[in-house]
Amino acid sequence: MTNQLLTSVQDSLQLTTDVTPIAPTAAQMQKIFGTLEQDLPFCEDSAFKGMLNFADNLEEPIHRWYYYKEGYSHRLVSQVLKRYPRPNGYPGVFDPFCGAGTTLLVAQQHNLPAVGIEINPFATFISQVKTNWHKINPIKLKNALNRIIENNNINCSKLPALTTFHNEKYFPNNHAYQLIHLRESIRRCRTTTEIKNALLLALTATLEDVSCLHKDGRALRYHPRDVISPKEALHRRVMIMLEDLESIQNRPHHEVTVLKGDARHSSLLLSKKINIDHFGLILYSPPYANNFDYSEVYKCELWLLGMLNSYEQWKQLRLSTFRSHPSCNFPITHYLKEDPELREIYRLVEQTARCQNIGGTRAYKRAPSVIRGYFDDVFLMLKEQKIKLAPEGYIVCVVGNSRHGNLHIPTDAIIAKIGQAIGLELVEIYVAKYRNDRKNKNQRLRESLVVFIKK
Ligand SMILES: C[S@@+](CC[C@H](N)C(=O)[O-])C[C@H]1O[C@@H](n2cnc3c(N)ncnc32)[C@H](O)[C@@H]1O
Helix, strand or coil: CCHHHHHHHHHHHHHHHHHCCCCCCHHHHHHHHHHHHHCCCEECCCCCCCCCCHHHHHHCCCHHHCCCCCCCCHHHHHHHHHHCCCCCCCCCEEECCCCCCHHHHHHHHCCCCEEEEECCHHHHHHHHHHHCHHHCCHHHHHHHHHHHHHCCCCCCCCCCCCHHHHCCCCCCCCHHHHHHHHHHHHHHCCCCHHHHHHHHHHHHHCHHHHCCEEEECCEEEECCCCCCCHHHHHHHHHHHHHHHHHHCCCCCCCCEEEEECCHHHHHHHHHHHCCCCCEEEEEECCCCCCCCCHHHHCHHHHHHCCCCCCHHHHHHHHHCCCCCCCCCCCCCCCHHHHCHHHHHHHHHHHHHHCCCCCCCHHHHHHHHHHHHHHHHHHHHHHHHHHHHEEEEEEEEEEEECEEECCEEECHHHHHHHHHHHCCCEEEEEEEEEEEECCCCCCCEEEEEEEEEECC
């Protein structure tokens, strides 16, 4: 951290200590954050306009095979590749939170070697199927689909243990059973693994077409509506796949590797599994500190594909995710506290976690540990990325700020400070979007690209 920035953080903390030794108000914290942000290189123009949501991808071949709401646009990746060039000799692109594989697919299309890591087995599966599109034979896919649709002989009546599947309100007209029949039919179909996986992905993509469930913000909500039969929905989804495979059959592509694993321990995993020592670009969007639990929102997909078979396994999956939500009791760590270089940032995070206006009684109990755990995890992920980043290579972290109670947390600025403290050079904080705060219409939350370079 430069002296100037250090002084600025120290001033802020001094202010905190002077004004509120125990629990600062949101207004006091906002002042502290304001001081913190003064020296940071924020910039803003329209280069990334409209690129922070997945909706854009619904028109794009392959990307549209599964609607992963929390992903970003394929155009963002192309823009980043242009704006932050990879140093000579380091063409590799790494996404440690690869989700549905947007970064990987675009890198592949630019003929660049790409590697992704993802903790959620369903998201890992989406990325694997999509980046293996070139191994899917369209004629075999169509034949397999026809056989599956015509097959009425499977007799399997065991639903997954997840209670959601047992509720007729969510899955009317016996649709839960029909989904399981289709899954079994796909599993038993005599065809290649790539074709089976493509069909299974298409089957998960039908979930919102055949049920009265809707992914809405942080939850899966009951949304009564007309549904179509699982067979018809599957047929439609596979037709889209076939159309895409035909339209891009001659597109160049590089081999992509997708690993199931933890971004907070990525360097070891990469060293074991990948023969790329250093990456020229690390581009990703981590979970935001907004209480969103991916294992909850994608639970039907996880259970339908047999990636979860018990509530205990579900709990274990939750426990292995980034600490961005309060759905389980994560272990407590003290990484920021223990590192002398990070002591000032630790104190800032601690003040934030102790803020008295952090929400109602329930939130007041849960938010502090989310805030502490989240920034400890940020520290871990950045340290790991630094190890695998080439000299002169860029890290581009796409992140949104969040609100807890009346407190707006400038996640982008705090990530910038943590990166600097571990020895990365901060290039810019590129503000790409302002989201309206649902509760307070006058407030807007930034979504930014925090950009570092390794000197
Ligand atoms: C914002 S999404 C990334 C979306 C991605 N950029 C895309 O366009 O599809 C964040 C992802 O991080 C994953 N994740 C959560 N904890 C993780 C961890 N410890 N290691 C790796 N991935 C994790 C989530 O499952 C989620 O898919």
